[in-house]
Amino acid sequence: MLLKRGAEAELRRIEWHGREAVAKVRVAKGYRHEKLDDELRRQRIRTEARLLHEARRLGVSVPILYDADLAGHRLVMEFIDGPTVKEVLQKRLADPKAVSHAVGHLAGTLHAGGLVHGDLTTSNMLWRDGRIHLIDMSMGERTHAIESQGVDLRLLKEAWTSAHYDVLDMFHEVLAAYRAAHPRAEESIAKMHEIEGRGRYT
Numbered sequence: 001m002l003l004k005r006g007a008e009a010e011l012r013r014i015e016w017h018g019r020e021a022v023a024k025v026r027v028a029k030g031y032r033h034e035k036l037d038d039e040l041r042r043q044r045i046r047t048e049a050r051l052l053h054e055a056r057r058l059g060v061s062v063p064i065l066y067d068a069d070l071a072g073h074r075l076v077m078e079f080i081d082g083p084t085v086k087e088v089l090q091k092r093l094a095d096p097k098a099v100s101h102a103v104g105h106l107a108g109t110l111h112a113g114g115l116v117h118g119d120l121t122t123s124n125m126l127w128r129d130g131r132i133h134l135i136d137m138s139m140g141e142r143t144h145a146i147e148s149q150g151v152d153l154r155l156l157k158e159a160w161t162s163a164h165y166d167v168l169d170m171f172h173e174v175l176a177a178y179r180a181a182h183p184r185a186e187e188s189i190a191k192m193h194e195i196e197g198r199g200r201y202t
Helices: 034-057 085-090 096-112 146-163 165-181 185-196
Strands: 002-005 009-016 019-026 065-069 074-078 125-128 131-134
Touching: 019 034, 034 065, 034 074, 085 096, 085 125, 085 146, 096 125, 096 131, 096 146, 096 165, 096 185, 146 165, 146 185, 165 185
Parallel strands: none
Antiparallel strands: 002 009, 009 019, 019 074, 065 074, 125 131
């Protein structure tokens, strides 16, 4: 069953050796040379698989990776049944303060461990059993660069401001939890504010 079709990949719900799973298939790009396209898709599969493994090692909850099929340009992962954090906050399915704290702790843990997500929004977080599960690491990278962490935080704040106007005051809870989880949090937060002031965001 097709769950989502994006510019870069399709997500399908499948059964994998008796388990509910999600298959993420990197789609071919007709405008690219066939050999180059194949290599790029393989590389992105390898990168996302590695980032999922490294995020789990840090203690960040991500889908369990069942299979990485380079030839088929496909990742097979655990299916996590739960609403997005965006939905949880908008529909008040859980305490906003607790959810905000969990978001900040997740972001701080990720950054302290040298990973950035690349698309850190509440749409890429699932809520199950009172816990956040981070999904879609396809735009992520391994880096301790404060600039990259600031961009991640800016994306999160931008998503929060546009989608969660009724709990805007809770973003300070996100940052408080982020500070508690990340020794260099003040640098990353300062970078976020700096990025906000740049021309492309004004």
